[in-house]
Amino acid sequence: MTEQNTNKAEPEIAAYKPCLVPLKQGKRYFWCSCGRSKNQPFCDGSHAGTDFKPLMFVANKTEEVLLCACKRTRSAPYCDGAHNNLQDTYEEASADEIAAMSHAKLVKRDPANGGKAVLDGGAYVLTPDPANDTSRGTLAIQKLIDKKDGARHLSLLRMMADKGTSPWCRYDESDTVLFVVSGNGTISIEGKDFTIGPETGIYVQRGEAFRFCADTPLSLMATICPQSDQAQWPDAPDGKFDMNFPERRVGVDHDKASVMADRFFQILVDDQVGSKEITQFIGEVPLSRAAFHRHLYEEAIVILSGEGMMWTENCKAPVKPGDIIFLAKRQGHSLECTDPGGLRLMGAFYPAGSPAINY
Ligand code: FES
Structure with missing residues (x-):
C-alpha cells in the first residue's frame, strides 16, 4: 500500500511494513529516506529535486535485518515499529488470508509429547501440568x-x-x-x-x-x-547487587502503554532496568484475528486471560488462560482472540527489541 504525499517536508510512505533484507558485513548501503524509490528500502535516485538524501550506512555484520519502509522510524535505517502508528486500524487477517488458512488442521494436545499441541516449525501450545513440577x-x-x-x-x-x-x-x-x-x-x-x-x-x-x-x-x-x-x-x-540498575521492577502503567488502534502493549522489562538480552511485554488484544506475521526473534507467550486460537501456516490450536506458546524465530503466526472480553498476554523474546517489529 502506498500513499502520495504532497507535503514536501514529509517523506512518502513506501509501505506499512519493513523490508527484510540480507546485509553483508563491511558493505555500504544507501537507505531511501524519501519513500519514492522503486527499489525499497534502498535509494534509486528518485529523491532528486526533493529535500531528502539517502542515508549511507555500512553493515557491521552479515545478517538479515528489517529496514524501515514507512520512513517514519526513529532509528533509521532500521524499523522501530513506527508503521503501526500510521494507520487507524490494526492490521487484521484479510478475508483472503482467512480463506487461504481455512484448511489449517486443529491440533490437539498430545499426552505422548508432554501435552504439547505442536504446530508448524516446532511452534507449540502447552498447558502446564502440575504433575510435572x-x-x-x-x-x-x-x-x-x-x-x-x-x-x-x-x-x-x-x-x-x-x-x-x-x-x-x-x-x-x-x-x-x-x-x-x-x-x-x-x-x-x-x-x-x-x-x-x-x-x-x-x-x-x-x-x-x-x-x-x-x-x-x-x-x-x-x-x-x-x-x-x-x-x-x-x-x-x-x-x-548491581547498583547501576537499582530498580528492577516494572508494573503496568497505562500512560506508558503503546496503543495500536484498539489494542495495547507495554514493554515491562528491557534495558531500562538492565535487561539487554530479553524484552518482556504485556499486551491485550480485542476480539479479532491478527494478520499473519513473523518476527526476527524467539518468543515465549503466556496467556493471562481470555481465550483464542494460535494459527501457524497449516495448523491451529486453541489457547486459554495459563497456556504458554513457543514460537521459533521467523515462525509465521497469527493469534486470534475469540473472547468478547479480550485476550491478555505476556511475551518475552530474544534478542531484545520491540514487539511491534514484524514482517
Ligand atoms: S530514492 Fe529515496 S532517498 Fe533516494
Missing part, C-alpha cells in the same frame, strides 16, 4: 520451554512459590526475567527487597541470587537467557 523448598518448578523443545536461546520456567520464604536461586551465566502471574509478596535480589504483585515484571542480572517471600502463593514465569540447567542454590546471597 519438581520442588525445592517452597518452590514448585516446571520447565515449559527449553533446548529439547527446539528453543535455541531462551528457556521458560513456571515457578510457584508457596507462602513463606523460598530458597535462594542464582544463575551465574544467564539473566532471569520474571513475571508475576498472581500472588503477592517480596522478591529479594542479593538482599535488596522489592514488593511484587500481579503483572509485575522483574529483572535479575546473571550472578545475582534471588528468593521470594510470599504473603499469598505466588505464580511466576521465569525466562532464562541464555538457556541453562545450572541453577545454583546458595545458602545466602553474597551481596553483589
